[in-house]
Amino acid sequence: MRSVLRTVLCVVSLLLAAVVVPSAARADNPIVQTVYTADPAPLVHNGRLYLYTGHDEDGSTYFTMRDWRVYSTTDMANWTDHGSPMSLATFAWADANAWAGHVAYRNGRFYWYVPVRHRATGSMAIGVAVADSPTGPFRDAIGRPLVNNNEIDPNVFIDDDGQAYLYWGNPRLWYVRLNQDMISYSGSPTQIPLTTAGFGTRTGNAGRPTLYEEGPWVFKRNGLYYNVFAAECCSEFIGYSTAPGPTGPWTYRGTIMPRQGGSFTNHAGVIDYKGGSYFFYHNGALPGGGGFTRSVAVEKFTYNGDGTFPTINMTAAGPPQVGTLHPYVRQEAETVAWASGVETEPSSAGGMNVGYIENGDHLKVKGVAFGGGASSFTARVASATSGGRIELRLGSPTGALAGTCTVGGTGGWQTWTSVTCPVSGATGTRDLYLRFTGGSGYLLNVDWWRFT
The missing domain is CATH 2.60.120.260 (Galactose-binding domain-like)
Incomplete structure (x- = not known):
């Protein structure tokens, strides 16, 4: 990474080629500059925001990813690098594709759900690792796939009644009800109907009539369930649907983040922290960046009065700092x-x-x-x-x-x-x-x- 960044990072004009900002001197997006990161999954725990990401290898010409990374912040401006607490080697049964995952906290532990390639079958499967700390180290929780149907991008949502749901899927969209232990589930995986009313209309692709592509991010706000997802590859934009319940029926609501940023994929994570709402995504804004060398960024936003999302555009400025940094402690x-x-x-x-x-x-x-x-x-x-x-x-x-x-x-x-x-x-x-x-x-x- 440094060979790429050394000659270019200080040339602000190249950064601005990917995103338009009001002040280049204040640019703080993407939030990590030492490696390429992708597929953000934010989690708030004990007053700190933790960000779990994938890691695109330098110079990659495919989704070459071998480990995952963790960063954290208390002010949305200064981020602490916690390194890589989990890699493909964590899962003895996996051999490639450390792709987009999600972390959930329950029972005093942290559960990291990730898609990886199953060594025995050559197909994609969902594994789950567990740790006692938000920064790991993580260990394989069950020693085998949790779900194995050759689809990707797991996301976990725990409802107010305590029921946890695992969502995932590309090209389809699935869910299961996780048990209290977070490493097993009841019933069978259920496919969510991808209707045009629920997920918008895609033209020119009879096999995929809706806009849903991948990367579901399900959450609840003011009694309404949201499903934010990457839409209509390629290149992708971020759209969303809402529902009265965690399994639907879903109604498509429109675009959150238009196609931008020099990467033909995008992947969203949405969270509230210290009184603000934040939208995480990735782009190709760093020098050498592109569709296989992506970088995570974040924007602060405010929901519309009726609960809908505003249009959120990528910037290099990033969100305002929340508070200050204390220099008189380590x-x-x-x-x-x-x-x-x-x-x-x-x-x-x-x-x-x-x-x-x-x-x-x-x-x-x-x-x-x-x-x-x-x-x-x-x-x-x-x-x-x-x-x-x-x-x-x-x-x-x-x-x-x-x-x-x-x-x-x-x-x-x-x-x-x-x-x-x-x-x-x-x-x-x-x-x-x-x-x-x-x-x-x-x-x-x-x-x-x-x-x-």
């Missing part, structure tokens, strides 16, 4: 609004660290609440070379210099030490840029930082 280096040139990797100290840092790379941390002013900055760093410098810039990568920390060699990329430097001028609430400078090649890794 902050993970991989918690950022934008990363330019770097990658993340598992840290020997636990979690992830920012690495593969070269001269001129930077991290943007949005809305940092310095208050009356910071006096010093400490970072946990490592370097197998002679190190480099961390410049603390305010407002932009070339903004006012608040301090510079010099990092020497530590003897290894996972040999951690702390460095501290004085800070001046960091007051109020500002966007913070950690800009890295030094010689050629990789300079240093950063695990976490904190101001005092």
